[in-house]
Amino acid sequence: MRVQIKLFSVLRDYVSDYDPQKGVAADLPAVATVSDLLSHLGIPMSKVPVVICNGRILKATDTIQPDSTLHIFQPVAGG
């Protein structure tokens, strides 16, 4: 399945020639979890990535729905 990804903060560095306007598409197996997506993008767990879809924060084990748009961040804590 194909999903659309938007990366933020330093996570943009993990995709070469990342276009902030368009984001990037990712082709994943028909059944894939958040963990699978992060591995696919090469984003290490040490960056503590936070994945948000439709305004909800997903867990690493959550299954991704086809045609989703996912936003990936580093953790924030308020300021």
Place this chain on the structure above:
Amino acid sequence: MRFIRINMSSQEVRVEPVPSQYLGLGGRGLISLYIHDHVPPTCDPLGPDNILLFAPGLLGGTQLVNTSRIAVGAKSPLTGTIKESNAGGTFGDAAGRLGITAIIIEGRAYKDQSWLLKVDVDGEARLVPANEYKGMRTYALVEALYKSYGSHNAIMCIGPAGEQMLKAASIQSTDTKGRPCRAAGRGGLGAVMGSKGLKAIVLDSGGRATDAIADPEAFEKAAKDFARAVRSNPFSADVMPKFGTAGLVAPVNSMGGFPSYNATKGVFEGWEKISGEHMAELMAKRGGKTGHQGCSKCSIKCSNEFVDAEGKYVTSSLEYETIWSMGGMTGIDDLDIIAQLDFLCDDLGIDTMSTGVGVAVAMDAGYKSFGDGQAAIAMVEEIAKGTELGRVLGNGPEAVGKYFKHSRVPIVKGQSISGYDPRAMQGNAVTYATSPMGADHTAGNVVAEYVAGKLDPLKTEGQVAASRHHQIIMAVVDSIGLCVLASYVLSTPEGRQAFIKAINAKLGVTLELTSLTELGIRILKAERAFNRKAGFTNKDDRLPRFFYEEPLPPHNTVVQISDEDMDKTFEF
């Protein structure tokens, strides 16, 4: 360890040892307990009985990184409650180095008199007539003060808004480049300073009289460990230096919690144009700066220097809360306009958050259209002119709502919420409603719990406990003088351990972490007790009705925390 006590009525200046009951305290803790003990709770906040305090944190003036915050407090003219507001810059470190535990401003100068307080490198303090500076905006003021006293000083000052005693007036603090661009913005404490007849405090920043550290060797080790923890945390080490607090625009919008168009939507259509990522790109192109060090002893460098298309300085530092209030709330998706508004507020000495929200309320009431940047600038300029509309806007969103007869005013106890909508983050609903400081994210922001996946922001479960926890932690953090952006390492075992070891080495005690919790509770109890005597009850610990009745897109939720649960927040 001394108090510098100024009686503005008599111009008497006294330097005194700190009374025993206040030893071992700093920042917010010291301020709140002192106000609780000495300020008549029902007094006029702008009258002679109110007391204004400036206190560095307990570790201000030490080598521990990110502990240069300066806490300011009084009874607030905006909220009517006890209020502590703290600022970055260089003042907290300078005060700590001079061995100052607190500067205490009492009484009130004769009408039309203006004074400044100067503290020399040896700690000698004196009041100097300041009538020549009356009416000056803060950038021109500090330039004049640096000419007179030299650039080796740290300054806190008020602008025209504080002199007019407007309820949203800030106290501005100089950054490492001597610009008055850091603010104790919340609670209208600039109006209290104006009411006293005090225009500025000028501290020599070269003091060598930091209070003694009981165990210097242990302190040094703990300080190194703490600095390492801050450097290795992804938030403080990655996100903050590159994007600053503006790095929050993207995730908060993505979570649907960015109050926009006067809190009628949770996602701002133009958020990518005002994001930290976009600002960083823009500054790289234009020759501005992210990763700027705005505060003494800072190892995070979250600050930025925003420049225009010609590379000319506009403001420092453009922060998340200002981008939210002047951008999302007003519908303005142009960072250049938002940066101009930020500068204008700093220069006039007024809170960017209350002012942005006030502009948004006026726009929502139909006075101007959402998104009209020039109208927003013109409205803020009215504050400097002292016009009727300027006075209304300068008195905060509640005054704006009354003026325009508009009921959607996102405030609690007279103070605007911050850039986290309580309907999309139920724990922040609890903090806004119950904090003794009025709506204020710095009093206990729960957002980290959501991002870490520990709590569902839209459900009621666990929200009261999370708010309570963060309110207690913040009372402690603001007493130590620690920057909130460094305080998040306290959620790691190594950060916590180093922090408690530093405090123990400083004081020569063997406190456990539970002792810090007890300190936080003690502070909150004193603040609540003051507010009770000032006339506040549980009924004041509520959000405006529209937060319970108007669903916020995209989640279409309302605040669901019951009154009974709100009232359990301080069941310690």
